[in-house]
Amino acid sequence: MAKPAILTVDDDPEVLQAVSRDLRHQYGDRFRIVRADSGITALDAVQQLKLRNEAVALFLVDQRMPQMGGVEFLEQAKVIFPDAKRALLTAYADTDAAIKSINSARLDYYLLKPWNPPEERLYPVLDDLLDDWLAGFRPPFEGIRVIGNRWSPFSHQVKDFLARNQIPYKWLDIELEPDAAKLLEYAQADGRQQLPLVLFPDGSRLIQPSNLEIAAKIGLQTQAERPFYDLAIVGAGPAGLAAAVYGASEGLSTVLIEREAPGGQAGTSSRIENYLGFPVGLSGSDLARRGVTQARRFGVEILTPQVVTGVKLQDPYRVLQLADGSEISCHALLVATGVSYRWLNVPGAEKLTGAGIYYGAAMTEAIACSNEEVYLIGGANSAGQAAMHFSKYASKVIMLVRGESLSLSMSQYLIDQIAATANIQVCTGCSVVEVKGDEHLEEIAIAHSKTGQTEIVPARSLFIFIGAIPKTDWLDGVIRRDTQGFIVTGPDLTQNGKSPPGWPLERSPFLLESSVPGIFAAGDVRSGSIKRVASGVGEGSIAIQFVHRYLSNV
Known part of the structure; x- marks a missing residue:
């Protein structure tokens, strides 16, 4: 884990060097000492620390600086790191400003120059502030962060790629997480049109990246080492x-x-x-x-x-x-x-894929479905396993099965588990004939073969498990495949004992x-x-x- 930062700011080079030296001597083994020679430079450094998901324990800032004074800086910095301790380093003549800033900038302490000897006039104060900060400190997530919209197919693609390659990441929904919009601003991304934004631990970022770009960044091997x-x-x-x-x-x-x-x-x-x-x-x-x-x-x-x-x-x-x-x-x-998985061929499905319609278990969407009703299409083992998983999060899981019974296509152990799970409902003789929604899935039309009626129900998440097809087009004209595209092998290739x-x-x-x-x-x-x-x-x-x-x- 990266050391939490102590940020000190002063426009006087000699003072800045001296305070940095004293901080490094006393706290350098536990904290990273970051210095800046102006409030504007310091504010940029704070934003970069936030983008790298590093923690700031303490701001130690000079009051009298051109362009942006210490109090003004602390007022803006506390929005970015609200839990960081704030101390003002000031001359005797500026004590009135320091006292007033206790309310405006939520100042924790102010120190007078000079602070020599630091063992008596600096370290005891900072020790107390840092101990207090450490008591409530929870280390931030160390890894990739993805800022996006739940209903964005591009965001779903990024999350799914990272999850399936077992790369830890933290998801920040632009609609729900207050920090998400701020991080977007600090990264100078052009609004929500440039989502998803992927932030890496080293402070670098990718906007709307392809899987290949992410793979290159996180070190997955994409090129063979030999011919x-x-x-x-x-x-x-x-x-x-x-x-x-x-x-x-x-x-x-x-x-x-x-x-x-x-x-x-x-x-x-x-x-x-x-x-x-x-x-x-x-x-x-x-x-x-x-x-x-x-x-x-x-x-x-x-x-x-x-x-x-x-x-x-x-x-x-x-x-x-x-x-x-x-x-x-x-x-x-x-x-x-x-x-x-075979694609759902009904009106509206293509438009809403990745925005409420997902193929396979889409484990990355499970938590987003908390306390919602989830619909699944399919009656084989994969659908049953997904139903059991989503039942841990969703208020209700409705399985839409075209056939008359699960026993025709699902293992008995799964049938028994589903029957014993109170929030899973199995609807046999049911098929989806249309899906509707503008930005994301809003409704699905369910045809009931037993009654001949079609029911329109509200829905936000639909997971599809309706048979499977091979992706073997790249072998067209090279090897023999059956009518569905599966590769024919061994004895099935011979006719009357002939190759x-x-x-x-x-x-x-x-x-x-x-x-x-x-x-x-x-x-x-x-x-x-x-x-x-x-x-x-x-x-x-x-x-x-x-x-x-x-x-x-x-």
């Missing part, structure tokens, strides 16, 4: 992470490329309770964190956020083309990009191998896979066996 790897894995969900751990631990130089955040769709789950070896369950973020730690321990390079836009075949190499124009070559490629058209080898494709030798698929992106976390982990680890067999003949 060639034995194994490249696209997608860092459970399947990709498992493959990375097994591949690297078995001696393969491995790079793992993820477009958003490690963990994939599973990483957004609030609780996974049926994963072997965790009897009390674990969150998706915990699973992702453990997997990333394990992969890095074995030397896996993890690039995030980074997007693969295409692949070229230059036998015996597979060349990945990245969104930034760079390329990575590899002998073997594993596609483990998982799936994304797929264009297959160049005498052997048949391996179990998880695609229609191109050396390109494998694992997890949810694979056609016919079982959509479970354990299945993804299993396929990712099994794929490495076939990668080794492929590499042995390259």
